[in-house]
Amino acid sequence: MGKKRILLVDDSETILVLEKLMLGSDYDLITAKNGRLALETAIREKPDLILMDIMMPEMDGIEALRAMRAFEQTQKIPIIMVTTKSDQDRVDTCYKLGCTDYINKPVNREELLNKVSKNLS
Amino acid sequence: MDKQPNDKSDLLIRLFEEGKNFTQEVLKENERLRLLLAAQKADSEIKKKEDTLPENLARLEMENRRYKEELDQLRRTLDDVEAENKEFAQKYVTVEQQNSSLANLYVASYRLHSTLDFKEVINIIKEIVINLIGSEMFGLFLKDEKLNELSLATQEGLDDKKCRPVLIGFGRAGEAAEKGDAYYAARKESEDDPIACIPLKIHDRLLGLIVIYQLLKQKDGFAQVDFELFNLLADHAATAIYCSQLHTQAERKLSTMQNLLELLKSEK
Numbered sequence: 001m002g003k004k005r006i007l008l009v010d011d012s013e014t015i016l017v018l019e020k021l022m023l024g025s026d027y028d029l030i031t032a033k034n035g036r037l038a039l040e041t042a043i044r045e046k047p048d049l050i051l052m053d054i055m056m057p058e059m060d061g062i063e064a065l066r067a068m069r070a071f072e073q074t075q076k077i078p079i080i081m082v083t084t085k086s087d088q089d090r091v092d093t094c095y096k097l098g099c100t101d102y103i104n105k106p107v108n109r110e111e112l113l114n115k116v117s118k119n120l121s
Numbered sequence: 122m123d124k125q126p127n128d129k130s131d132l133l134i135r136l137f138e139e140g141k142n143f144t145q146e147v148l149k150e151n152e153r154l155r156l157l158l159a160a161q162k163a164d165s166e167i168k169k170k171e172d173t174l175p176e177n178l179a180r181l182e183m184e185n186r187r188y189k190e191e192l193d194q195l196r197r198t199l200d201d202v203e204a205e206n207k208e209f210a211q212k213y214v215t216v217e218q219q220n221s222s223l224a225n226l227y228v229a230s231y232r233l234h235s236t237l238d239f240k241e242v243i244n245i246i247k248e249i250v251i252n253l254i255g256s257e258m259f260g261l262f263l264k265d266e267k268l269n270e271l272s273l274a275t276q277e278g279l280d281d282k283k284c285r286p287v288l289i290g291f292g293r294a295g296e297a298a299e300k301g302d303a304y305y306a307a308r309k310e311s312e313d314d315p316i317a318c319i320p321l322k323i324h325d326r327l328l329g330l331i332v333i334y335q336l337l338k339q340k341d342g343f344a345q346v347d348f349e350l351f352n353l354l355a356d357h358a359a360t361a362i363y364c365s366q367l368h369t370q371a372e373r374k375l376s377t378m379q380n381l382l383e384l385l386k387s388e389k
Contacts, residue, residue, distance in 0.1 A: 014248040018228045084251060084337060104339045106255040109221040 003028045004120050007045065009038040009052040009061070010082065015107070019051065022109050023116065035059030039067050042074045049120055050079045054090065062093060069098040078119040082107065222346040225253050229353055233361040237368040242361045247275050249354065250331060254347050258335035262287050262294075263362070264327055271298060271330050279334070282313070287330060294318045294332045301327060303351055305343065317343070319351045321359035328359045 005028040008019050016031050023029060030045055032038040035052075036059040042050060050068070054061035061081055068074040078100040083090065091102055100119050103111055232245045243261065250256050258278035262271035271287040271294075290299040297304040297318035304318040316336070321329040331354065336342070 012248045012252055014228060014232050014245065015252050017231060018224060018253070021224045021228060084255075084257065105252050105337070106225075106340075107252075109224060110217055 004048040005030065005045065006116065007032060007038065007042055007047040007050045007052075009033075009035070009050065009056070009064070011053065011056045015053065015082070015105070018107060019112070022107070022112055026113075027116070035061060035064030035067070038064050039071070039074070042068055042077060043071060046073060047077060049116060050077055051116070052079060052081055054081055054083045054094070062090075062097065065094060065097045065099055080115055080119060218346075222349060225346055226349060226353055229253055229350055230357055233354075233357045237365050239362070239365040239369050242358075242365045243275050245361075246331070246354070246358050247277065249350070249358075250333070251277060254333070254343075254350055255337045255340045256333045256335065257337050258283075259331060259333040260284065261329060261331050263329040264298075274329070283332075283334065287332070289327075294330060298327060298330050301325060303355065305348075317351065319355055321355055321362065323356075323359045323363055328362055331358075 003026065006023060008016055008023075008029055008031045010016050010019070010031075011033050020029055020031075030041060030047065032041045034056045038050070038052060039059070041047075052061045052064060056064075059067075061083075065079055065081070068077065068079065075098075079098070081091075081094045081099045081102040082105060083102060084105045094102060101115050103115055229249050232249065233242065236242060236245070246261055250259050250261075256277070260276040260279050260283060261274045263274045264271050265286075268286075269289055271289065273284050273286070276284055287294045287298060289295050293304060293306075293315055298320055301320050301322055303320065304315070306314065306316045309316055312334075315332045315334050317331075317333040319331040319333075320327055321331065331351075
């Protein structure tokens, strides 16, 4: 069985490099730098999981999450939101829109690996 | 004459009956003897067992002692294995933390030296402080050689007051810049006080200063990896800034020279 495919979405190249370093040996990774590109990539590539930042230019993570849940091709893909701000309202909104889980920045390697593995099983 | 056959017949019948009775008695006696033999055999076995009982008891006690010793040995081995297991678990946690720290340090270093564009370097430093250190209120100040002060290059979440230039030698940030040593507050005394000031230096030459006022809500304080990141930033961010400034100057000079050459060519 091939590796599972994860779509990493973040406007920060630093975070993308870090996530690639942490997940690259176990998963196939594809990236997008904003919500719009993430939506297009998710529809086209149908990843097994999406790891998406909230604060992004052009289309933020919350809008992208809303759109992904509206499209048939992406509505069942588990989505983990990555957020700098841990305010409960934002997290609640993400859960209401159908996100599967969330993690806070700075990203902790063990937490990231655990949540990704849990949501892929 | 007629009586003789009857007498013979009675005699025979009597003889048969006597024979039958005798046989029955023999069978009874046989049964009695068989039972007696069985009882004697049982007695003999009991006696035999009684004779070997102390010997058996001694053997069983010896076996019991041996099993106890084996059990103690197994318990000691189990304790050793459990201790080893705990040690491995602890080592695993340490290795995981080191991996995580190394990943952060590698990414910071990789990103800082991935470009010669000055604006991009400043943006990368900002990304590192937000995403790897986890600060939501900080400023990056660069030294103005003419004014001998540090002016704001980029910031996140700062009010106007905190965006003012840092005067070298004045205030927590100014003192850290003057001494060239990083400053970390054990606890924040007031909203205006920074919790960390990290001078960016190449050898003893000060190029800039990162002043951190607040961490993200989910962070209780600095972790070991944060101090390692600060050390890395102090050197590598300074080098990256310096290189990008030099590169920008060189590009500008090159452009001027090219324009000048083109002008000279056109005048010919």
